[in-house]
Amino acid sequence: MATTSCDVAIVGAGLGGCFLALLLGRRGRNVVVIEQGPSVPSAGADFLKPPGLRVLARHGLADLVGRHGLRRDLVRYYHDGDPIQDCHFPGGGFLIRPYRELVELIYTSCAMEGVEFRFDVSIDDIATDGDHVEELTLSDGRRLRAGVVIGADGTKSAIRRVLGIEQLTMPYERLLMRVATVPLSASVARLNRLYFSSEGWMTYLYPINRDQARVFVGLPPEADKEIFQDGIPVLLDELKKFVTESSDAFNFLLPATWQRIKVSSLRVEAYHKGNAALLGSAAFACHPMTGMGMSYTLHDAEILADVICAAGGDHDLLDRLLGARYEPRRQAHRELIDYGDALASTFRDRAAYLAAFRPDLHVHGESAATAPLAPAG
Ligand SMILES: Cc1cc2nc3c(=O)[nH]c(=O)nc-3n(C[C@H](O)[C@H](O)[C@H](O)COP(=O)(O)OP(=O)(O)OC[C@H]3O[C@@H](n4cnc5c(N)ncnc54)[C@H](O)[C@@H]3O)c2cc1C
Structure with a gap:
C-alpha cells in the first residue's frame, strides 16, 4: 500500500x-x-x-x-426552588x-x-x-x-x-441524564435556569435554537438505581420538588427520549x-x-x-x-x-x-x- x-x-x-x-x-x-x-x-x-x-x-x-x-x-441559579444568584456574561x-x-x-x-x-x-x-x-x-x-x-x-x-x-x-459520582430536544417552553425561552437541591439533584434547562430546548438532569448516586427501575415518572416527581420556575417544560419531559451520560x-x-x-x-x-x-x-x-x-x-x-x-x-x-x-x-x-x-x-x-x-x- x-x-x-x-x-x-x-x-x-x-x-x-x-x-x-x-x-x-x-x-x-x-x-x-x-x-x-x-x-x-x-x-x-x-x-x-x-x-x-x-x-x-x-x-x-x-x-x-x-x-x-x-x-x-445570564444564567439564574436556584437551590431548593429559591433563586440564589444570577451569573452575568457582560460584553456580548x-x-x-x-x-x-x-x-x-x-x-x-x-x-x-x-x-x-x-x-x-x-x-x-x-x-x-x-x-x-x-x-x-x-x-x-x-x-x-x-x-x-x-x-x-x-x-x-x-x-x-x-x-x-x-x-x-x-x-464523577453523579450520573447525568439528557433530553436531546424538547419543544421550547416560555420559561426556557426567557432564561437559562440551573436548579440544585439539598437532596443532590441538578437540572439545567436552556434553548438550543428558536424552537427547541435541551435539558440535563444530574442524579444523586442513591437515586440512580431507583430511576433506572421505575423510570421517568419517578424522575419527574423528584424534579417537581425543586424546579420551581420551569414547570411549563414538565409536560414535554415524560414522552421525551432520555440519554444517560457518564462524565x-x-x-x-x-x-x-x-x-x-x-x-x-x-x-x-x-x-x-x-x-x-x-x-x-x-x-x-x-x-x-x-x-x-x-x-x-x-x-x-x-x-x-x-x-x-x-x-x-x-x-x-x-x-x-x-x-x-x-x-x-x-x-x-x-x-x-x-x-x-x-x-x-x-x-x-x-x-x-x-x-x-x-x-x-
Ligand atoms: C456532557 C458534556 C458537556 C459539555 N459541555 C460543554 C460546554 O457546554 N461548553 C464547553 O466549552 N465544553 C463542554 N464540554 C467539553 C467539550 O465537549 C470538549 O472540551 C471538546 O469537545 C473537546 O474537543 P476535542 O476535539 O478534544 O474532542 P472530541 O469532540 O471528543 O473529538 C475527538 C474525535 O476523535 C475521534 N477519534 C477518537 N479516537 C480515534 C482514533 N483512534 N482514530 C481516529 N479518530 C479518533 C473521535 O471519533 C472524535 O471525533 C462538554 C463535555 C461533556 C462530556
Missing part, C-alpha cells in the same frame, strides 16, 4: 482537531486529519463562552459561528450552538485551506523511534509519514497510549513527547458545569499552531518549544478541573456552592496569573 507524507497529521476531527487543522492550513502547512467516524462528531458541548468566542474572533470566525446561534448573557454574552454545527462550520472552512480529511479511518499501528513518531498505519492499509502528530482523539486517545503518557481518569475528569502527566502532542479531551477533561472545555481547547490549538510553525520542521526545536510554550497549559487546565470538581461536589449545600463559585473563572476563563500571552499572528 502507498505511503504518503504530510507536515502535520491530526488524529480526531472534533473541535480541537478541526480548528488546529484550519490554523495550520491557513499558514500553508500540508495537513491530514484522520477521523474514525463517518463525519465530524455529533455529541458534545452546547455553550461557547467568551474566551472561546474571543479566540474565534481573532481568526475572523466570530460572525460565521455566531450567525445562527443564540446569544445569552455566550453562544449556544449544538456541537456538531459548530465543528461542521470549522470543518467546512478547512476545505478552502486544502486540508485533507479521511473519515471512517482509524489508526492500526504507530511506528516510533525513541520519542519520535515516524509513521501511522491506517485502518484502510495506507501509511502516513508526518513531521508532527497531534492526538486530538478524545478521552480514550490512542496517540496518548502509544506515547506512554500516564493519565488519571476520575468518574469523568481527566488529567495527564505530559502534553507532548518528541514530535507528538495531545489536544482537547485527549489532554484534559473537566466537569461540564464549567462550560469551558471548548474555550480552553481553542486557545490550546492557537498555541500549538504557533509552535508548529515556529519550529518549521526542526524536531529538536519543536520538542523544546512544546516544552516551553505548550506544557505550561497544564497549570491552567488543572485549575479548571479543580474548579469543576469543587462545583460538582457542592450541589447539596447552597452556601458551599456559592463559596466554590468563581465568576472570574466561570465567565472569563483562566486567571490572569496562568493565561499565556495571546499568540501572535
